Amino acid sequence: MKQETRKDEIINTAAKLFKEKGYSAVTMRDLATAMGMKAASLYNHINSKQDILKAIIISIAEDFTNGMNTIIKSEASNISKLKSIVDLHVNITSNNTNGMASLNNDWMHLEDQLDYYLQLRNEYEASFLIIIKEGIFSSEIKNSNPEIIMFSMLTTLRSLYLWIPKKEDLNANDLANSLSEVLIEGINN
Amino acid sequence: MKQETRKDEIINTAAKLFKEKGYSAVTMRDLATAMGMKAASLYNHINSKQDILKAIIISIAEDFTNGMNTIIKSEASNISKLKSIVDLHVNITSNNTNGMASLNNDWMHLEDQLDYYLQLRNEYEASFLIIIKEGIFSSEIKNSNPEIIMFSMLTTLRSLYLWIPKKEDLNANDLANSLSEVLIEGINN
DNA sequence: TCACTAAACTAACAAGTGTTAGTTTAATGT
DNA sequence: ACATTAAACTAACACTTGTTAGTTTAGTGA
DSSP states (O other), rough: OOOOOHHHHHHHHHHHHHHOGGGGGOHHHHHHHHHOOOOOOHHHTSSSSHHHHHHHHHHHHHHHHHHHHHHHHHSSSSHHHHHHHHHHHHHHHHHOOHHHHHHHGGGOSSTHHHHHHHHHHHHHHHHHHHHHHHHTTSSSSSSOHHHHHHHHHHHHHHHHHHHHGGGGTOOOHHHHHHHHIIIOOOBBO | OOOOHHHHHHHHHHHHEEEEEEEOOOOOOHHHHTOOOTTTHHTOOOSSHHHHHHHHHHHHHHHHHHHHHHHHHHHHHHHHHHHHHHHHHHHHHHHHHHHHHHHSSSGGGGGTTTHHHHHHHHHHHHHHHHHHHHHHHSBBBBBSSSHHHHHHHHHHTTTTHHGGGGGHHHTTTHHHHHHHHHHHHBBBB
């Protein structure tokens, strides 16, 4: 863990405010007040409001891409790859719930980096879908509509940022296990 | 179906824009341009930007409350109540995907009606949880963490607005059935 | 024909927006 | 003691925001 710089503090504070009200509704003066300084002072540390959003979203998106690449290259079964995806989401989200909110809700306000973000997201979903389809082909997974399966899993995983902060008693591993169970085995007795 | 008034057109157009960029990022001038008029002219039909948001969100929230009240009063099994909840979400979302986006993403920008909205939401989630807990008690549902089950189902259902517009080939009934299957039976073979 | 009305318009407002320029302050290393 | 630097400040900018006031236009019913 490197020492948190003033810039990091600003980005983390911004992520928290963006989570509460969204990127567009948070002003540089709001952010400055939360940091205990004046708006103009922020610019000693960051280049623009847009740069803050970029810093928050792109690094997380790249974490997902790297994680998915490792999973898809592994030799595990497709079901266990899905469990690894659940772990990946739980871990990344646990480490940065506020940033995950921006990634989910404010990606469309990216400017220069919007195309890059969308490319990462499309590739991620394509990999996810491949794993599901191969799992169906090998009879590990029920022969349902693969896109419905992905949609159902992915939306749950993408919403973890809303839920993890409410459950501080539950550690990341326990949550990932329970969630895998529900998502994969269903709830019917 | 009543004739769509000019006010309705404005609200529907606003919902579409809010879905794309969020409430805060859409200006009255954006909305006016999309309507083919000047911003000031909007005020012949609506009272304020905030009133548009209120009109979009509150009516949908009340639809959910009414639907849930009907379900919870019924004599059906708990599993079939859950299926009815899936139907409820699929139906409401199919009829108003744009509005659902605002309900999901912009509820925090409600002003006067924020407390009322939160009350409706809390009651809805409480009812949902009761059904799951009774289902566990009667052994219809696996003895997993009821909140994880609700979280998983509800986040999937809340995200339907993103997904339904991409799948116009799939009708509401088929989607509801497939989704119930995946959510309730799981995906493991 | 005339009054009424729905629905658009132009012009303007006060407040708030992100950002820049230039300055001050306090701590650090030589 | 002095130069340097990080990090705050004040003041201001050009522009955008939601909204209001008053006016014009075109269609409707008496």
